Amino acid sequence: MPAAPAPEGVAEVLVVVGAATYHRRSVRKRTAFPMLEGVRVQPIISIRQLSKTYASGFQALKPIDLTINRGEIFALLGPNGAGKTTLISIICGIVNPSSGSVLADGHDVVREYRAAREKIGLVPQELTTDAFETVWNTVSFSRGLFGKSANPAHVEKVLRDLALWNKKDNKIITLSGGMKRRVMIAKALSHEPRILFLDEPTAGVDVDLRRDMWVMVRALRATGVTVILTTHYIDEAEEMADRIGVINKGELILVEGKTALMEKLGRRQLTLQLQAPLVRIPEAMSGYPLELSADGLQLVYTYDAQGESTGIDVLLRRLAEAGIDFKDLKTSQSSLEDIFVSLVRERA
Numbered sequence: 001m002p003a004a005p006a007p008e009g010v011a012e013v014l015v016v017v018g019a020a021t022y023h024r025r026s027v028r029k030r031t032a033f034p035m036l037e038g039v040r041v042q043p044i045i046s047i048r049q050l051s052k053t054y055a056s057g058f059q060a061l062k063p064i065d066l067t068i069n070r071g072e073i074f075a076l077l078g079p080n081g082a083g084k085t086t087l088i089s090i091i092c093g094i095v096n097p098s099s100g101s102v103l104a105d106g107h108d109v110v111r112e113y114r115a116a117r118e119k120i121g122l123v124p125q126e127l128t129t130d131a132f133e134t135v136w137n138t139v140s141f142s143r144g145l146f147g148k149s150a151n152p153a154h155v156e157k158v159l160r161d162l163a164l165w166n167k168k169d170n171k172i173i174t175l176s177g178g179m180k181r182r183v184m185i186a187k188a189l190s191h192e193p194r195i196l197f198l199d200e201p202t203a204g205v206d207v208d209l210r211r212d213m214w215v216m217v218r219a220l221r222a223t224g225v226t227v228i229l230t231t232h233y234i235d236e237a238e239e240m241a242d243r244i245g246v247i248n249k250g251e252l253i254l255v256e257g258k259t260a261l262m263e264k265l266g267r268r269q270l271t272l273q274l275q276a277p278l279v280r281i282p283e284a285m286s287g288y289p290l291e292l293s294a295d296g297l298q299l300v301y302t303y304d305a306q307g308e309s310t311g312i313d314v315l316l317r318r319l320a321e322a323g324i325d326f327k328d329l330k331t332s333q334s335s336l337e338d339i340f341v342s343l344v345r346e347r348a
């Protein structure tokens with residue numbers, strides 16, 4: 001579809017809803033994915049009303065609608081058991097959906113399984129490889145499974161990029177855990193996928209591998225590969241993602257640009273331990289986001305850590321003016337757990 005070049009500062013978003021396609025132009029001060037500024041955002045994965053109930057009767061996914069854009073890094077964030085692996089497994093054609101549909105680069109993942117699967121590389125959460133095969137053979141064989149002709153130059157590049165080249169003749173069984181994980185990534189990249197799924201890529205890996213993984217993901221994105229990773233580490237999502245989806249108990253409760261979400265995650269609390277109990281928050285302080293504990297001895301102030309001003313200095317001055325003394329104070333950052341709880345409560 002031809003599109004007029006977008007004026008500076010205007011992001012054009014192509015929205016596809018059912019059969020109807022329309023353009024929406026929105027003016028943004030700052031875009032959540034700078035590399036896409038002024039560029040038409042195209043969906044590469046379209047998920048519509050996708051749900052999953054396992055044979056046990058357990059509903060692992062409630063109906064989900066989600067679009068992943070071409071060339072973005074999307075992080076699916078959620079606690080254990082949220083349904084992350086289930087969602088990825090359906091997109092990769094490993095698990096059948098109970099309802100709904102998924103298009104991967106234009107191919108229905110159920111009806112056009114082979115065509116869809118060819119576009120996708122998957123690094124599963126559980127590492128499984130043939131222990132007695134060499135690194136070289138494992139990766140080359142994986143390419144063959146997708147019906148691609150042998151391409152030793154590509155396999156060599158992948159192994160070099162993952163610092164596996166000097167291990168190419170080693171049997172998998174002789175490798176460390178981190179090296180095995182690199183082999184899994186090499187396998188997933190062997191057939192030159194356009195979409196790469198990394199399911200908990202850095203759970204239990206050492207700091208070096210984690211850093212290498214991040215560098216590798218960025219390098220892949222630079223070549224136009226769309227990357228979807230699951231994680232339960234906030235810092236990982238913060239470091240890597242253009243957009244973040246939060247999933248909890250099978251429900252996709254939020255999809256947002258990273259910057260916007262991190263502003264939410266940035267909420268902090270200041271807890272003041274008072275000298276003497278208060279019956280209520282004084283009138284003069286009523287404009288502040290303050291909460292008093294039931295025993296009247298703790299005053300909790302919630303503020304935005306990313307904001308220009310935390311307001312703590314003014315708060316403490318007002319408290320002093322009101323004659324409220326405190327003997328101790330501490331600050332805490334809202335945890336992912338807190339955020340899930342508040343998100344779920346908001347949407348209850």
Ligand SMILES: Nc1ncnc2c1ncn2[C@@H]1O[C@H](COP(=O)(O)OP(=O)(O)O)[C@@H](O)[C@H]1O
Pocket residue numbers: 054055056058060078079080081082083084085086087
């Ligand atoms: N084959 C299965 N049969 C029944 N329940 C399953 C199956 N696989 C996963 N589940 C359940 O579905 C929920 C979501 O699991 P999963 O997608 O692995 O979550 P996550 O990857 O976010 O930790 C969990 O409660 C899990 O126990």
Ligand SMILES: [Mg+2]
Pocket residue numbers: 084085086125199200
């Ligand atoms: Mg999982």
